[in-house]
Amino acid sequence: MNIPFSPPFIDQAVINEVLDSLYANWITSGPKVKMLEAEVVKLTGSAAAVCVNSWTSGAMLMLKWFGVKEGDEVIVPAYSYCATALCVLHCGATPIMVDVLEDCTLDPVEVRAKITSKTKAIIAVDIAGLPCKYDQLKTIVREPQIMDLFEAESSRQTTLGRILLIADAAHSIGSYYDGLSAALQADVTIFSFHAVKNITTAEGGCICLNLPASFDNIEEFNFLKLFSLNGQNKDAFAKSKGANWKYDILLKGYKVNMPDVCAAIGLAQIRKYTSTLLPLRKDISEKYCEGFKGQHWFIAPVTKDDHRETSYHLFPLRIKGITEAQRDQIIEDLVGKGIVVNVHFIPMPMLSYFKSIGYEIRHYPNSYKLYACEISLPIYPQLTDLEIRFIIDSVIEAVQVNISYEYEKNV
Structure with missing residues (x-):
């Protein structure tokens, strides 16, 4: 036999959705990205979802959003793909690696032992799709002595008032925690839509926001859409509509947006994900x-x-x-x-x-x-x-x- 490891699921619905994007003569960020973001919100129950061009881009974007910088520390498991630590290094911060439990997920006891005044975030990795022990991790970051140790050095760090909990959910779209979408457990959950994942856009990822009430999740969604597109206040699709060419750059952003032609693949898959x-x-x-x-x-x-x-x-x-x-x-x-x-x-x-x-x-x-x-x-x-x-x-x-x-x- 010839059995590949993880080929993408490409059926006629996927082909039709991609062809629809091609025939529309619009292949970069546009309506299909917005539709995919809406489907992710529907699937997970998250407050908002921002599609990007990879998990790594999404993680870097959120660490930068939170103000993680040189001299800071981010706790990560030693047992993970390299991107979990590389996104921290690309922000100038130091990945503090800890060991994992027998189920391959982050060891909360090890996490607590490694927290210092420099710790700004924890990236918990849902290996193979199994959610980490988020109840324990959430309890740790909210402990009074741990919160007292936290040193806020950006406006968003001040608003949160504690360590940011990020779920590396590259493997875990569709997983559950206490009967609800596991994506709701962390402040920020980031999916991968890489070619081998349960849902793919060839390359891509998605940031799900579930920030506490001190934040306006929709306001942060709007900021991240700007942040992921060079800080530009209009995407190419908006600029293409009539005499709408003028734009402005509002902040020093990144270029990590997802194109429609990729979103089309994931859009067809996510619509039959839970049913099939x-x-x-x-x-x-x-x-x-x-x-x-x-x-x-x-x-x-x-x-x-x-x-x-x-x-x-x-x-x-x-x-x-x-x-x-x-x-x-x-x-x-x-x-x-x-x-x-x-x-x-x-x-x-x-x-x-x-x-x-x-x-x-x-x-x-x-x-x-x-x-x-x-x-x-x-x-x-x-x-x-x-x-x-x-x-x-x-x-x-x-x-x-x-x-x-x-x-x-x-x-």
Whole structure:
């Protein structure tokens, strides 16, 4: 077989929506972006949504919006994709990495221990689509002693009066927390619409605002629309309408807007997300769990607990007791059978750049342990039952071949 890891979901509705954008002779930011923003608000219940050209751009925009600068600190998990820390570095601030829990989400105890007077934000990463323990994180940032430690150095920091909680929800659109959209848990939630995500715009992202009552979310939405388009008070679509060419630059903004031709892809997908695409992902996850449940080495991913349900973005298979080298060989065996898999993620302290600026993986033992035995299996709506069965059988065979007799005796 030939089973790719995560192809985009492109059906006739997606093609029609893109063609509609092309035939309209308008492909940059315009009506389809506005429609996609409205659909995100509808899906999440957020106060407002701002589409941008990537998760990374959205995160940088919000850190800058909050006034994060050189000398500041932002707490991030060591177990995440590099963008979680790079957005902090691009603002001149320092990422303070902490270890994660067994479910791969940010460890609240570690977070609290790392907060200083320099801490301006926490970026909590919903790995594989599972929301972080937001109740605990929200309690921490609101503790009187933690709030007393907070030093406001911008007008928005003064308005908030505490550490900003950002959800890195690159994986978790459609996840739930206490029966509601998980996007409502943080002050700011940022989705990725990259090509491999549950909803894609080829490249793109979306900022969801759920700021407290001290802010006017719509006013901040209007500011962010300016901020994401060079600080320009009219986008190209508005300027194209008759004698409307005059514009002004109101602030030193960035150029990170999403084009309509990209929004069209996501628009078609999000309209059938909760009814069709997300249930199909959940069904595949359940079939994997059922297929592996009799294997003594299988560590099932947390997909649902008393508070949280994942978006089923990844199926992070973990194999009990194996080494990193064994995991790599299992991957090679699966690729040899035509199954493309992945690993999420190489902890940032193991990457050359982060090692060069002083991060060491020995300080994040749980991140390494989780990484060393993890294989992300294909999970997307187009997978057939035959392909799922082939993947399950192939994984079982590859694990059996690569686990030693000594390991079998000691499990």
